[in-house]
Amino acid sequence: MKQTWRWFGPADPVTLAHVRQAGAVGVVSALHHMNRGQAWTDDEVMKRKAEIERAGLTWDVVESIAVPEPIKTRTGDYRQLIDNHKASIRAVARAGIGVCCYNFMAITDWTRTDLDWPLANGGTALRFDIVDFCAYDVLILKRRNAEADHPEGRIAAARQRLASWPESKIAELERNLIDWVPARETVYDRESFLRQLDEYRDTTAEGLRQHLFAFVREIAEVAEEAGVKLAIHPDDPPFPLFGLPRVNSTEEDTQRLLEAVPSPANGVTLCTGSYGANPANDLVRMARVFGPRVHFAHLRNTTREADGSFFEAEHLDGDTDMVAVVAELRSLETREAREIPMRPDHGHLILDDLAKKVNPGYSGIGRLKGLAELRGVMRTVDAFRAGRVN
Template identity: 85%
Template structure:
């Protein structure tokens, strides 16, 4: 697998020099300053690519060209936004980048209640706490119909927690849930978030899925022409939030998309953390099921809890069998005579990254540790297959 690293651009506190020192040879990046639904230009693509190549690295994956809410709801100027998306894909192809990761999550991007959850070793991790989420959804945001989406026992537990929280805890939780995600094209306050939720009030799961299929049929045709492979990222978390429909949370969801749009350009980002937070998903089986349609991999691990909460665990120590996944991906590469780009995802905040300015989940040392562990697994799998290890 091609070892890559997500880099958010010139303002990323983790520099391209750090990426090389971590041992990655490829970069995953995007024109985040142009992610408001406009078309990316050849000039901006060339500028970003030149930065990456000057550091002795290659730009292997675009993550992501944003999919505006107008496209997901098929309202307003969605037709112009789709045309702009196609133009951006053509610019990506002309720049020689072969893979484009994207997601189709309504309103939210990846969502966590805690960005600095304390670990026993003194580091911190990302965490999604279902009771904290319920407290925000039902008692703070007071979303219409929210109580119907949570069991009474959870609401009562949330009410008890909220009674002891200072205002600073409430403000931080709100920021984590609706105001902060690196490189998201839109940030919200409480009122604007509620207004955006209203845009989805009449869109069902089947309706949003059909919008996804319509969108992917169009952009897959463009991607084929441009020589770009699309790699949809799963919902994160892989279950409904804020009453919004989810359409790519399970193996069955992904299979439906691949069947609906059989273009070879239409493929998957196998994100072991996002899919893995849903106990219905067997990641090793999914790797083998989707095989040649896997164009990109995010390798991270999560530890699930009985109530639906989860946290980002060590890369090799969670509910996903990472060794089995890596072995399956290496088989896919061998069968297809190709190299799948992968990147370590959502590393812990550890060592002297603690106290530094970092994008949560994207610190240097935590991801470096994850990449080193994954590299060791890849080397061991290869040695075993070659008969060098018994």
């Protein structure tokens, strides 16, 4: 697998020099200053590519060309936004970048209740706490009919927890849930978030799924013609939030998309953390079943809890057998004589990074540690397959 690293552009506190020092050879990036659905231009794409190449790296994956809400609801100016997306894919192709990762999550991008959850070793991790989420959804945001989406015991626990929270805790939770994600195209306050939720009031899961299929049919035709691979990212978390439908949370969801749009350009980002937070998903099996349609991999791990909460674990710990996943992906590469770009995802905040301002989940040292561990797994898997060790 080609070892890559997500870089958020010139403002990222983890620089391209740091990426090289970590041992990555490729970069996963986007034009984060053009993330409102506008068409990317050749000049802007080539400017970013040149910056990456001057650092001795290659730009291998675009993550992500924005998919604005009107595309998902097929309302407003969605036709123009789809045309812009196609133009951006063509610009990426002309620059020689081979993979576009994107997602189709309604309103929210990846969502966590805690961005600095304390670990026993003194570091911090990302965490999704289902009771905290319930407290916000039902008692703070007061979303219409939210109570129907949570069991009574969870709501009771949320009421008890909320009673002890200071205003600062409530403000932090709200920011984490609706007002923060690196490079997100839209951020919200409480009122604007409720208005956006209202746009989805009549959207069913099957309706959103059909909108996804229609969108991918269009962009896959362009991507196939241009020589670009599309790699949809799974929902994160892989279950409904805020009453919004989810359409790419399980193996079955993804298989339906691949069958609906059989173009070889239409593929998957195998995110072991996002899929892995759903106990229904078997990541080793998914790597094998999706096979030729795995165009990109996010390798991270999560530890699930009985109530549906989870936290970001060490890359080689958690509920996903990372060694077996890597072995399956390496076998896939050998069978198909190709190299799959991968990146270590969502590292812990540890060591000197604890005192620095970093994008939560995207610290330098935590991802460096994860990449080093994954690199060791890859080398060991290769040694076993070559018969050098037994």
